[in-house]
Amino acid sequence: MDKDSKKPSPTDDDPKKAGINHKTSDTTDDAASTPDTTPEDNAKEEADNAEKKALRALRNLTSDDDNPEGEGEHIKITLSSILGGDILGGRWFKRQFWYIVMLVAMTIVYVSNRYSCQQEMIQSKLLTDTLLDCRYKALTRSSELKERTRRSYIEKSLTDTTLQTSNTPSFNLPVDEDE
Numbered sequence: 818m819d820k821d822s823k824k825p826s827p828t829d830d831d832p833k834k835a836g837i838n839h840k841t842s843d844t845t846d847d848a849a850s851t852p853d854t855t856p857e858d859n860a861k862e863e864a865d866n867a868e869k870k871a872l873r874a875l876r877n878l879t880s881d882d883d884n885p886e887g888e889g890e891h892i893k894i895t896l897s898s899i900l901g902g903d904i905l906g907g908r909w910f911k912r913q914f915w916y917i918v919m920l921v922a923m924t925i926v927y928v929s930n931r932y933s934c935q936q937e938m939i940q941s942k943l944l945t946d947t948l949l950d951c952r953y954k955a956l957t958r959s960s961e962l963k964e965r966t967r968r969s970y971i972e973k974s975l976t977d978t979t980l981q982t983s984n985t986p987s988f989n990l991p992v993d994e995d996e
Contacts, residue, residue: 898904910917964970972982 894904904910968982
């Protein structure tokens with residue numbers, strides 16, 4: 818590598834780290850004041866200045882502070898400023914307003930979905946219990962019916978009548994279909 822193609826250090830794109838005063842102009846062209854500069858060097862220097870300016874603007878837009886470079890001091894957030902509503906006028910709140918609205922909407926949807934799910938689970942449990950109860954009742958009635966239609970139960974209930982159980986086995990009579 819030659820001396821002229823020096824890689825910029827991390828402090829070159831941040832004026833605070835490099836110790837540069839903010840009052841200096843970005844358009845000051847030190848390279849243009851020397852007689853050995855070429856138009857290519859001037860274009861390169863202008864591109865570097867434009868890149869530094871773009872990086873500074875990007876940092877201002879993406880900074881986490883409510884007050885980026887050059888906008889005064891940081892405002893303290895106190896309980897009285899929150900309760901008084903002063904925080905609603907802050908830059909952070911204005912930037913995050915739609916995000917907060919989305920979070921509130923998603924919370925409402927989540928709570929309502931959970932409520933409806935719980936209601937369906939309660940209804941399902943109630944119907945399952947009712948079905949089980951009906952099955953037990955049907956099983957009980959079926960066993961009672963089988964018990965009452967048994968031969969021994971019927972014979973006991975007909976004790977005072979002249980009907981008796983036959984001692985001879987039953988037989989089939991042949992039937993001619995021609996007749």
